[in-house]
Every structure is written in structure tokens, then in C-alpha cells.
Amino acid sequence: MTSTDSDRARALRLTPVSRETEDRLVAIVALLEKWQRTINLIAPASLPQIWTRHIADSLQLVPLAGEVRRWVDLGSGGGFPGLVVAAALAERDGMDVILVESDTRKAAFLREAARIGELPVTVLPARIEQVAGQIAPGVELVSARALAPLPRLLDLAYPFLAQGARGLFLKGQDVDNELTETAKSWRINARITESLTDTSGRILTVETAEPLTPAL
Numbered sequence: 001m002t003s004t005d006s007d008r009a010r011a012l013r014l015t016p017v018s019r020e021t022e023d024r025l026v027a028i029v030a031l032l033e034k035w036q037r038t039i040n041l042i043a044p045a046s047l048p049q050i051w052t053r054h055i056a057d058s059l060q061l062v063p064l065a066g067e068v069r070r071w072v073d074l075g076s077g078g079g080f081p082g083l084v085v086a087a088a089l090a091e092r093d094g095m096d097v098i099l100v101e102s103d104t105r106k107a108a109f110l111r112e113a114a115r116i117g118e119l120p121v122t123v124l125p126a127r128i129e130q131v132a133g134q135i136a137p138g139v140e141l142v143s144a145r146a147l148a149p150l151p152r153l154l155d156l157a158y159p160f161l162a163q164g165a166r167g168l169f170l171k172g173q174d175v176d177n178e179l180t181e182t183a184k185s186w187r188i189n190a191r192i193t194e195s196l197t198d199t200s201g202r203i204l205t206v207e208t209a210e211p212l213t214p215a216l
């Protein structure tokens with residue numbers, strides 16, 4: 001067994017998936033390894049642990065999301081978490097995972113991965129600020145990983161949160177400090193859960209967030 005095989009086995013023990021989903025994920029990983037030679041889709045040092053550091057880290061959001069059908073992932077990069085959740089939810093009727101990624105080469109990778117995996121994905125090669133208002137209606141869940149500190153992340157996610165979407169954000173252990181900073185400018189109803197895959201990782205579930213109106 002290679003180190004990648006054992007990483008994959010460990011990831012799938014943490015976040016089990018169906019045989020069909022595993023096959024789709026294997027195809028995504030193979031494509032990512034190929035494209036990674038020319039584009040930095042993930043930190044090169046994390047490639048040997050791609051299954052735990054990236055795939056399982058993304059999959060752990062699926063049970064937290066509930067029965068949603070319209071999911072938007074902001075700043076998807078190499079597809080984490082959005083592409084991976086689309087692979088896990090590919091058989092859900094009416095599923096659409098919208099991946100917003102401003103880097104056109106990464107967006108091209110996401111499109112190719114969605115095509116080969118026949119995933120329920122819409123790729124928007126655009127800046128979030130430019131498209132959020134148009135795509136927000138009907139979005140039930142907004143996710144992001146490694147996109148921005150929480151106050152800025154809420155600015156970007158607010159068009160979706162304002163229309164009733166919940167937020168699922170993969171953060172680091174500093175999330176408590178980020179929440180303290182955020183409370184200066186937002187009224188936020190959120191909870192923190194520990195990551196299954198990374199002892200220092202935290203998942204922030206945002207039920208509601210409203211900007212505090214500056215005093216006149």
C-alpha cells in the first residue's frame with residue numbers, strides 16, 4: 001500500500017462515501033494531480049495527503065448542510081470544498097453547486113473536473129462581488145475555505161445570507177478571535193464545531209448575520 005492509498009483509506013474512514021462517489025473522487029484526484037504540474041491548485045506539500053487534507057476536509061460539510069439543493073462555494077480554487085461536495089451529492093435530484101472562482105485557469109480546471117465526473121456543477125469564472133447579487137436568489141447554503149478573514153468573508157457571503165442561506169465556513173483554530181473581531185461590525189448567530197480531519201480546524205456554521213448599522 002502506498003502512502004496515498006493509506007491516506008485515502010484514512011480519509012474514507014473519517015468521511016465514508018458510496019462506491020460511486022469514491023469513483024468520482026478518484027477521477028477528480030487524478031485530474032488534479034495532472035493539472036497540478038502546471039497550475040498550483042493546492043499547496044504542493046499537501047499533495048501526498050490530498051485525501052485527508054482536502055477531500056475529507058470538504059466531505060465533512062455534507063452532513064452539516066442538510067437537504068439543500070442550491071449550494072454556492074466562494075473562491076473554490078482547486079475545488080475545495082465545492083467540487084467535492086458536488087461529487088458526494090451528484091445523485092440528489094435538482095442539485096446545483098455553483099463554484100465562483102476568479103482565477104480563469106483554476107475555473108478551467110473546475111469545469112473540466114465537473115465534465116469528466118458528470119457533476120451537478122455550474123462554474124462562474126468571476127469575482128464574487130460581481131455575481132453574488134444575481135445568483136443569490138434561491139441559494140440555500142454558502143460555503144468557503146481559506147478565502148478571507150471572517151469580517152471580509154461575511155461581506156462576500158452577505159448577499160446569500162441576507163436571502164436566507166446558511167453559511168458553512170472551514171476555518172482555523174483562530175476562529176474565536178475572528179468572531180470577537182466580527183462582533184464589532186456584525187450581529188452574528190453562529191456555532192463552531194471541531195474539524196474531523198484536522199485537530200486545529202474549525203467549522204463555523206452561520207445561521208444569520210446582519211451588519212450593525214453605524215451610529216449616526
Ligand SMILES: C[S@@+](CC[C@H](N)C(=O)[O-])C[C@H]1O[C@@H](n2cnc3c(N)ncnc32)[C@H](O)[C@@H]1O
Pocket residue numbers: 042074075076077078079080081100101102103106126127128129144145146147
Ligand atoms: C487560498 S485559495 C483557497 C481555494 C480553496 N477554497 C481551498 O481551500 O483549497 C482562495 C481562492 O479564492 C479565489 N478568490 C479570491 N478572492 C476572490 C473573489 N473576490 N472572487 C472570486 N474568487 C476569489 C482565489 O483565486 C483562490 O483560488
